[in-house]
Amino acid sequence: MPDLTERHSPVPETHHTTRDDAMAALPRDPVFVTDKLNVYYGDFHAVTDVDLSFGKNEITALIGPSGCGKSTVLRCLNRMNDLIPTARVAGTVSYHGLDIYGERVDPIEVRRRIGMVFQKPNPFPKSIYDNVAYGPRVTGMKVENMDDLVESALTGAALWDEVKDKLKQNANGLSGGQQQRLCIARAIATMPDVVLMDEPCSALDPIATLKIEELMAELRNNYTIIIVTHNMQQAARVSDRTAFFSVQQKSETGDRTGALVEYDLTTKIFESPADRRTEDYISGRFG
């Protein structure tokens, strides 16, 4: 069991899973397991009883209509919901067997292992170099050569060739797609274990989206990726597994809440979903 009070090994294991592997319905080597995860914003019960597991070196997509709680679930995995004063989480989220909502867990240590890329590209108004170096600097990573680390992170995010001559320029001068790849470079510079992506392409044009999707396929070799997306084709294209969420009415009160409907291999979800609601949603009959 990894100890969250210690830094994890900076070298990610390259346990490569190909899509051709006969994969079980549930990941054999889960990084995260949620058990009866419930999230409340004040009185609003945003997500009810989510049981999910996310496989190592897999891409898992969370899909579903607006308000179904998929982003909320994603933001539980690195304790980002802590930043919202009224948010309350019940149930457990175990990360390599350790409950990240446990009493002695420091959310900062959690976030150092679990990186995040947001919906809107949000580079710091600093130089490209300083953006990438930010994480290693604040986490006090032992870095022998920061220049090398910046280069490898930017290369890893397929951005190096475009920015290598202007590392000292302000990141705000990049295009939207470049900014988002910079944010990915910034996230992987701290050598995390998992990268969470919250609709990373929704603010980008189709060409930039394609680049990010290609990048995700690359990153999958070294990282576990969990992505929230509104774009079903994107989920079908990039992910190994898909979790479909929906908005339900609570039987007792009739209040709306988000819930997990179906979780399976992506091919299964898109070709032969088990649940009628999944089928309606992916075939566009949702209403």
Next chain:
Amino acid sequence: MASSTADSPAGLSLEPQSRRVGEKAIVAWLFLAALAAVLITIAIVVALLEPAAEFFRFVSVTEFFSTARWTPTQADPEFGVLRLLAGTGAAVLYSCIIALPAGLGAAIYMNEYASFRVRQVLKPLLEILEGIPTVVYGFFAVAFVAPLMKDNWWTWLPGQLGEEPGTQFILAAGVVLGIMIIPTVASVSQDAMAAIPRGLREAAYGLGSTRMQVATRVVVPGALSGIVASFVLGLSRAIGETIVVLLAAGAMANLSILPNDPVFTMTAFIGRTSTGEIAYGTTTYYSIFAVGALLFVVTLVVNLISIALVRKFREVYE
């Protein structure tokens, strides 16, 4: 136009449907209001510069800045304004030592650490403090701060520093000026910090930053122009404040920054001298305006420096 209306279908007109008299009147009124503000400012500058120019017919600019003594009310008056400038500088220096760290610290605390409820109480409280009349602060200085310091002076300090001050001294004025401008610095700084986009804050937390790292590496650099603006606003208030320094710093035109010495500031001179004991048309009378003009220039320079600093250091977020 006749030709176009002829071609268009019946009843369709894209011409103005009313003359909008009310809107025009309101625009005219808004323009006059803006114009009045500008004209009044110009009028003040002219009213200040004219008698100041008169002063410089008697005392040359070089003399004004190079004379060693400031004795405008004596039989053979001398006008060495550096004494007053230094007095203002000394009082403002101590006020900044107090107010800038305290104000910035309060802003960071309110913005990054305080819970929503605490912030809901603290912010209005600070804004109320901003509204306290300065004469109250002056009284607070004379009746409370100065005697307290005088009675508990650090007499173990070496040399002149260890001497117990009189009833009026720089530190008393500086401390009270500092307390007076803390709310301004804190409140304006915090407004600037609150305007940092949520996305930047989330990005920083997402990378494993501590609260202090978010504050010092993302929020403060992003809010720098607002923070510097708050410093300048506070500094300008301290430079221009009259009653506190008049009551607490004294009327001795010393060239000193020792905390236990009294000084005479530019504003204190203006306030003290223009309250009726001076004859109209004398050089001393005109010197009030010269000092006023200098005060105006000092504030202007402080503002220009701050603009230059902000241009150089701030991080512009989108």
